[in-house]
Amino acid sequence: MRWSNALIPTQKESPTDAVAPSHILLLRAGMIRQLGAGAYSYLPLGMRVLHKAAKIVRDEMDAAGALELLMPALQPVEIWQESGRHGHMGGILMEFTLGADRHVVLGPTHEEAVTDIVRDLIKSYRQLPVTLYQIQTKFRNEPRPRFGILRTREFVMKDAYSFGANLEQLNAAYDTMYEAYCRIFDRCGFPYVAVEAESGPIGGDSSHEFMVPCATGEDVVVQCVESGYAANRERAEIGKIAWPAPSVADAPPFVAVPTPGRKTIQEVCKFLKTPENQTAKLLVFLADGQPVAALIRGDHEANEGKIRRAFKATVLEPADQAAVEKATGAPMGFLGPVGIKIPMVIDQSVAAMPAVVVGGNAMDVHLTGVVPGRDFPLDHVGDFRNAVEGDPCPRSGLAMTVGQGIEIGHVFKLGTKYSDAMGATFLDDKGLSHSLIMGCYGIGVNRILAAAVEASHDENGIIWPLNLAPYDVIVVPLQLQNEAVMQLADGLAKDFEAAGLDVLIDDREGRPGVKFKDADLIGIPLRIVIGERGLKEGTVEVKWRTDSAAHNVAAATAGETILAEVVAAREALATKAAERRAARAAARSGEQ
C-alpha cells in the first residue's frame, strides 16, 4: 500500500478532549475518528488492526472447536421479557418501536438470542457439548462513555456460549475457553493477568476476567506475587488479620464528645484531629428488605458482595435516610456500633483496633475510646471490605498489591439461568429432559486496540505488537526523484509482500523528518529507510520500533537479511507463547 493512497490523516496536535493515551494516540495516528459520545469510526488504518485482532480471536476460537455464527443486533423485545431481563438491565438496553407497535431492542449481549436458537435446534445429548460464537456489534447505552474507544455505546465483541449436558461438560468448555483466551492474549503480546471475578450462580471459581494492567483501566486488580493469587477488587478476599483480646483492664471507658454537624468521616477526623484509620463507620443496608449493619474502618471501603453473602441475601442495597432512622433510631452521619440492635457484621480490621472513634447514635455526638469486644460484641467478625495495598493474601498471608487494569475478556459459568427461563432442554440417554448448562465468554475486540496502545507506547507514538500492527513494515524512500532509491524501495516492498508481510511505502513528497515522525506515531514495528546517503555506502537502514537505535544492512542482500530478522522476531514471540502455555500446563497439573 502506498501512503499517498492510504487515507492516514495523522495529526501533530491532539484534541483537548482526549485524555487517555490510547485515545490521544489512536486519534493522532489517524486510526479512529469520533462521531458522537461513545461512537467512533475506524479509519482504514484502525480497521486493519481491528481485523488483525479479530483474526487472532477467530483462529483460536476455531482451534478450540467453537462454531462461528452471526446473530442479529436487532431483536424482538419478547425474548428479553421471556428471560426476565427486560427491565433489569439498569438502563443500558437500547429500545425503540418500529412502526406503530413493533417493540425491538439492540442487543447488548446475546444469551437470549443464542438460547432461542439452541432450544429449537439442540434436542439430544448426542448433540452436546457445543460452543457457538460470533464477532458482532453490541449496543449498550452506557451512562458515561469515556477514554475514546475504551468504553463506547457501540462496540465489537466476540461472544461465545457453551452448552453442555452436565457440569463436566460445562467445566471442560470453560477450561477450553480459558486456555483459548490465554493463547489469544499471548499472541497479542499482552502482559495480561487472569483474575477471579464475581462468581455466578454456581459459585467457586466460576468467573475470570482477563486484565491488561494500566493506569487508565477502570477495574481494580488485587494480586499476590508470591502465591499468584489475583482477583478483581470486587471479589478479592483478604487473608486473616489477627485481633487481640480486648484489654479491658487498662483501657479507660469511652467518652461521648459533641461533634456538631460533622457527619462524614473526613469532617469528624478534621474536627477531632484523629486519623481516619482510627475511626469506624457503621453502614446500614437492606438485605432482601431487612435492615442490617456493617462496621468498617473509616479509611476503608465496604464490599457489598461480601456483606450480601454474609447475610445470605439475594439483594443488598444501601438504606436511605428514612430506613436508617427507622432501623437504628439514630440520625445518618452519627451511627455507631454501641448498643445497636439490628444484625451487624464487623470487619476484621476494626476488631484489631485497640480503641476506635465511632458515631454515638445520637445527633451531633461521636464516641472516642470505644474498645471493640468490650463496648460492642465481636460476634460476627470477618472480611467485609475492599482490599487495599498491603493487605494479606488469602493464600500466602503476604502483602498484596493493588493496581488498575483494562478488562479485555471475561469467562463465566452461567448454569441454567437462561435455559430454565426460556425452556432450552435436551433429552438424555434415558429419555429424561434436562435444562442445558451454559457458559458465556466475551472479548472486547476494540478494547484489544485500546489495551495494546495503553500497554505499549512512548512519547513518539504507538508501538504495535507484531501481530496487531496495521502493517508489518514501512518502507521509507527519502528521495522520490532518485531512481536507484525508488527501485530498491519498490523491489524490497515486493519481496516483503511476496513473503506475506503487510507493507506500507511512504511515497509522499516531503522531508525525512515528517516521515520518521509519522512512522513512529502510527507504530509500524519495522522501518526500512532507503536514502542516497546509505546507497553510496551500499546499505539501507533497518529500525525496529521497539529498538532505540537503527542498524544498517547491505543493500544488495537487504531483502533476505530483513526477512530473516522478521522470522526471528516471530519465532521469539512464538517461543515466548509456548513457554507461557507450558507454564500454564505445569500449573494445572500441579493443582491436581
Place this chain on the structure above:
RNA sequence: CGGGGCGUAGCGCAGCCUGGUAGCGCGCCUGCCUUGGGAGCAGGAGGUCGUGGGUUCGAAUCCCGCCGCCCCGACCA
C-alpha cells in the same frame, strides 16, 4: 443523574470582560526552494462563530432557553 469545564475553518487556539469589516499557528491548494528527525519564501481556498429566542441602529461578544462534547463522581446484567 449530581459537580466542574468547553463549543469560533480539518486540528490547536485568540477575539468576548468594554457590542461596530472574524483573526493566528498547523494542515490543505499553486509556485519557488529544500531533502536523514515535524524547513523557508510568496500567493491562495476554507468559517450561517453549536442552536433557538431576546436586547440593540448593530451581537462571536450582553441576557434567557435548548443541544452537543469532555473530566470527576454515581452506575456498569
